[in-house]
Amino acid sequence: MRTAYSVETVRVAEQELMARLPEGALMQRAVAGLVAACAEFLGRVYGTRIVLLVGSGDNGGDALYAGARLAKRGAGVTAVLLVPDRAHPGGLAALLRAGGRVVRGTDAAEEPLRRADLVVDGIVGIGGKGGLRPDAAKLVDVLGETRAAVVAVDLPSGVDADTGEVRGAAVRADLTVTFGTHKPGLLVDPAREYAGSVRLVDIGLALPGEAELEALQHADVAALLPVPGAESDKYRRGVVGIAAGSSRYPGAAVLAVSGALRGGAGAVRYVGPAGDAVIARFPETLVSTGSPEQAGRVQAWVVGPGAGDDGDVVAAVLRAEVPVLVDADGLRLADRDAVRARRAPTLLTPHAGEAAALLGVPREEVEGARLTSVRELAERYRATVLLKGSTTLIASPGGGAVRVNSTGTGWLATAGSGDVLSGLTGSLLAAGLDAPDAGSVGAYLHGLAGRLAADGAPVGAHDVAEAVREAWRDVMD
C-alpha cells in the first residue's frame, strides 16, 4: 500500500524525530536523498549548470545544502534568493563555501535560468500557505518560459500539499523528491500533474497507522480479489444484478454486463428493456424484464448506466437490503434521503459533472478540489463515493483514509468505459468485497485494463472490458 500523510501529521512526526537527532541531521538526510536524485537525473554532475530557486524556509535550506554538495562535485551552481535576508543561513554559508554563486530577486534569475541544465525548486515545501506570493509567482512564470529540467524539493512550489489544489502559478517539475512520506497533493490531480515523477526519500519518520490517502498496489489487490475454491458454486460466488440500459441506450446495459462478467461474481442477472441486446452479446446472462424485486436473489445491485428517466427502478433497487452501486442516470434519479436511509452499503460512482450536480457547484470546482469534493459527497449521502476522472478517489462517510487509484490512463476517457467500471465493481460487491474495497479494486483493475487494452492507441469501452481478464492475471502474477 502506498500512503500519503497530511502536513499536520508530517510536522508532528518530524518534531518527534528531530528531538532525538543531532541538530540538522534530519535535513541532511533529506539533502542526501535530494542530491542523489539530482545526480541520477543529470547523469553527470561535473560541468553542469544548476540553478537553485530559494525561498525563505527550510525548503530553500534543502536546496542550498544540495547545491553545495553538487558544487563540490563540479557543478556550476547559482542560487536565486527570493528573500535574501531570510535565506537559510547554514545552507547559504555551505553553498558559498563550496564556490556557489548567489543572485537576488527575479530579474537576476532570467539569465542563469535560460542557461541551466537543471533547476532545483526550493521556493516552498510543506510550509507554503495559499497561492504563491507575487514575487515567487513571477519567478515561476520566468521558469516556465525556459526549457530547463526541474527537480522540485518535497513538493512543486505552489501546489497545495494537503488537497492537490493549484491556485495560481505553480512549478511544473519533471521530478519531485519528497521526504518521509508522500503528501496527498502528490497523488491527486491537478497537483499530481505538476509533480512529474515522484521519488520518496526515507528520512526515518514514524507515521501513524491511518494515512490521509491510500493507494492499493498489486499485492493489496491480489489479496482482495475473490478466487473460487472447492466449496464454491455460482450462488456462493455471488450474483450481481444489473438494472441498466434503456431503449435509447441499450449499449450501456451490454457494457455494464460485460464488466460484471469479469468481476468475479458467479452469475449476472440483467433487468431492463435491453435484454435482447445483452443476450445477443452475452448468452450467459440471466435476463428478465420485470422489476428488480421480481428478478430473483442477488447479492449486489448496479443501477443507473444508460437508465434514462426510470426513477422507479432506481427507487426499487435502493430499497433492496443488499449492497447497491448507483451510477450515471441513477445518480440523478436517486432520492438523497432514500440513499441516506439505507442500511446495506451504497457506492455512488459519479464523474466530476455528476458530482458537481450532486453538490450543486460548477464542475470546475469539483475538478479543482477532488479530495474535498469526494469527502463532502460521502458525508452528505452517507455513502461510499467513487469520484471518477484523471484521479479516481474513493471516500467513505465518517472520515478515514481516502483511497486513490494509481492505475488509470487518459485512454479511459471514452464513452461507456464508466459502464464497464460499474458492472465490474458491482460484481466485486456481489462477491463479498466491502464498498471501499470493491470501489478501489474495481478502479484498479479497470485502470490497468485500460492501459493494457490501449497500449498507446485509442480503445473502445468493450476493449477495456475484454482486457480486465489480462489485468486480473497481471495482478495475480
Ligand SMILES: NC(=O)C1=CN([C@@H]2O[C@H](COP(=O)(O)OP(=O)(O)OC[C@H]3O[C@@H](n4cnc5c(N)ncnc54)[C@H](O)[C@@H]3O)[C@@H](O)[C@H]2O)[C@@H](O)CC1
Ligand atoms: N522540518 C523538518 O524536519 C524537515 C524539513 N524539511 C524541509 O523543510 C520544508 C518545510 O520547511 P518550512 O517549514 O521552513 O516551510 P517552507 O520552506 O516550505 O515554507 C516556509 C517559507 O515560505 C514562505 N511562504 C509561505 N507561503 C508562501 C507563499 N504562498 N508564497 C511564497 N512564500 C511563502 C514563508 O514565509 C516561509 O518563509 C519541507 O517541505 C522540506 O523541504 C526537510 O529538510 C526534511 C526535514
Ligand SMILES: Nc1ncnc2c1ncn2[C@@H]1O[C@H](COP(=O)(O)OP(=O)(O)O)[C@@H](O)[C@H]1O
Ligand atoms: N483523464 C482521465 N484519466 C484517467 N482516467 C479517466 C480520465 N477521464 C476519465 N477517466 C476514466 O474513464 C471512465 C469514464 O467514465 P464515465 O465518465 O462514467 O464515462 P461514461 O459515462 O461514458 O461511461 C472512468 O473510469 C474515469 O475514471
Ligand SMILES: [K+]
Ligand atoms: K518546492
